[in-house]
Amino acid sequence: MTATPSVIVTAGYNYSPAASALIQLLPRDGVRVAGVLLVTPFAASRVAQVLRAKGLDGLIAAAGKAFGVQRQPLTRRDPVEAFFEENELSTIRLDRLARQNGVPFARVSSLDSNAATAFIDSVGAGGVLYCGGGIVRQPFLQHTRGMVLNAHAGPLPYVRGMNAAEWSVLFNLEPCTTIHFIDRGIDTGPTVTTIPVPIEAGEDVHRLRQKTVVAGISGLRAAVRFLGTPPPPRSSDALDHKQVFTLSRAMSAYLEKKLTSNYSLP
Amino acid sequence: MEFERDIAGAAPSFPESFVKGYLGTAGHCLNWLLASERKSGGSAAHATPFLGWSRAYPETTGYIIPSLLDLGDRLHDARAEPAARRFGHWLLSIQDDEGYWRGGLYPYSSSSSSSVFNTGQILFGLARLAARDPSGPWIDAAQRGSDWLIGGLDSCGIWTGGHYRGHQPAYYTHVAWPMLEYAAVAGDDKAAMAAGLVLDGVLDRCLANGAIEGWGFDTEKPSFTHTIAYTLQGLLESAKITGHARWRQATLAPMERLRRAGELSGGRLPGSFDLDFRPDKSFECPTGSAQIALCCLRLYEQDGDLRWLNLACKLADRLGGVQTRGISEAQRGAIPGSVPFWGPYMRFRSPNWAAKFTADAMLQLCDALEGLE
Secondary structure: OOOOOEEEEEEOOOOOHHHHHHHHHHHHHOOEEEEEEEEOOOOHHHHHHHHHHHHHHHHHHHHHHHOOOOOOOOOOOOHHHHHHHHOOOOOOOHHHHHHHOOOOEEEEOOOOOHHHHHHHHHHOOOEEEEOOOOOOOHHHHHHOOOOEEEEEOOOOOOOEEOOHHHHHHHOOOOOEEEEEEOOOOOOOOOEEEEEEOOOOOOOOHHHHHHHHHHHHHHHHHHHHHHOOOOOOOOOOOHHHOOEEOOOOHHHHHHHHHHHHOOOOOO | OOOOOOOOOOOOOOOHHHHHHHHHHHHHHHHHHHHOEOOOOOEEOEEEOOOEEOOEOHHHHHHHHHHHHHHHHHHOOOOHHHHHHHHHHHHHHOOOOOOOOEOOOEOOOOOOOEOHHHHHHHHHHHHHHHHHOOOOOHHHHHHHHHHHHHHOEOOOOOEOOOOOOOOOOHHHHHHHHHHHHHHHHHOOHHHHHHHHHHHHHHHOOEOOOOOEOOOOOOOOOOEEHHHHHHHHHHHHHHHHHHOOHHHHHHHHHHHHHHHHHHHHOOOOOEEEEOOOOOEEEEEEOHHHHHHHHHHHHHHHHHHOOHHHHHHHHHHHHHHHHHOOEOOOOOOEOOOOOOEOOOOOOOOOOEEHHHHHHHHHHHHHHHHHHHHOO
16 A cells, blocks of 8 residues: 555445445545446346346335435434534535545446446556445456455354345344455455444334444444555355345344344344 | 235234235135136146136146145135045046056046156145045055055166156155155155155265256256256155255255345246256246245254245245236136246146145245244
């Protein structure tokens, strides 16, 4: 890493709170945001992927997210909203935020596209903070020299894959956010740090997810120092733990019931 | 599948809304299966739009019997058990003197001959009726069927004849399983040993990636999930009955591959796979999806891993979504052979075994969800 560390921040939609917060917070830590890579959520392949994996409901939810629409009314103060207020962060769209701060910005169809890798090469950052944009593959990892950090919403290597916060609760594991390097597997890369996300009484799934986002922002912010140093070794049992996928409707309802029934770890 | 929402649009209650929805699907299957009964006896193999019901199919009539009994018990439907008994009596009436049942639809064609697989599937029904009614005629008929099966086996667990396509497929695990069901009811050790030979023979056909050679109708083509699931379910259920873990162990790698494919497709499991697990995503085989859901539920029951239950729920949601809501009784509640309807498995037809396996999956899923409370 150079004297002034620099990073690229990725995002999967223009209102990504994690990307937005990092773009604003990192300069306060003396870290230069060298670029923002936004993977357009409206690429046909992404729409098809969401439709296939999450159905029409999932697609509608994703579209709402992409347009910055909050679908579920919150019963208590939203942890992400509170974090933005406490840190005096702007909530404007990423493209405008980048323009305001003079940060190079690119909208790409995929992180592995030629446009994305050319952007990475041109800005010359020391690493990438991944805040969404789909599964990354070999071209992206090659051009970033493997210096890509992700905030995963569950304990690794035990809960690999999607809806990790939810699965943590279903597996009776303590919810947490794990900061790790991305490698070619699904959430199999070396772990840097783990941040506990304790569940409060009466908490719902949405709020739990929001808390993992906040923990992820703080975790990635602190983990920038690991970029440029050799990553720790991958956990030897990383692949022993089966991947998880999105929750079915019945499992989601079961989880809500579990959480609202004065959930506590066994 | 539709779940009730309250007027405020709140999430469905757990497990009540889901159980109600899944039992609703099972109830439609039951009505359809009851409507499939032919005047001359047995359940029609399939229904086709415009052409209606086909002739009766002894093989699947046999394994529909346990489903009818379970559906009747769970849904408190008094029509189910008498229908199951009528099916049973009809099967006894067409059993060959040597103990076997012939392949194909009834009335039989002139080319129809003794069938290992069909005889095995009929054992499911007779064993269940015997367990419920020990003084009835069921156990004797089942014993004659089982003895015929044992008599045709060589020392390696291979049947010397009675095959559907001239070879012994791996899905004959689904013959070994009903032999074990019968053996448990009758205390017939010979049948249990013979079934064990067949199952161990299938283990020799497991490939390094978990696929099992010969688990399709045709060795040269990708296999429908229906026959893949026959193979896996036969191993899993036999392991459960006997406690032999090696048969269950053989299912774990292929089930993991299928879980991944089912999850990535949001419950729209591709209809066939080749031996490298390359999927054919152009169609779904709902029969196979229902059977894979049953395998997931069995694994969940044994290891408590909610990942299996999650996929079972997604597959069940999809099955509820493809159930036909037609106005004719031959279509209302039917489960199509393929989605889309013109897909390669049972093209343009709704088989009775699709309704059977869907109903079985729904009932077992409801038990699992209620057990989570």
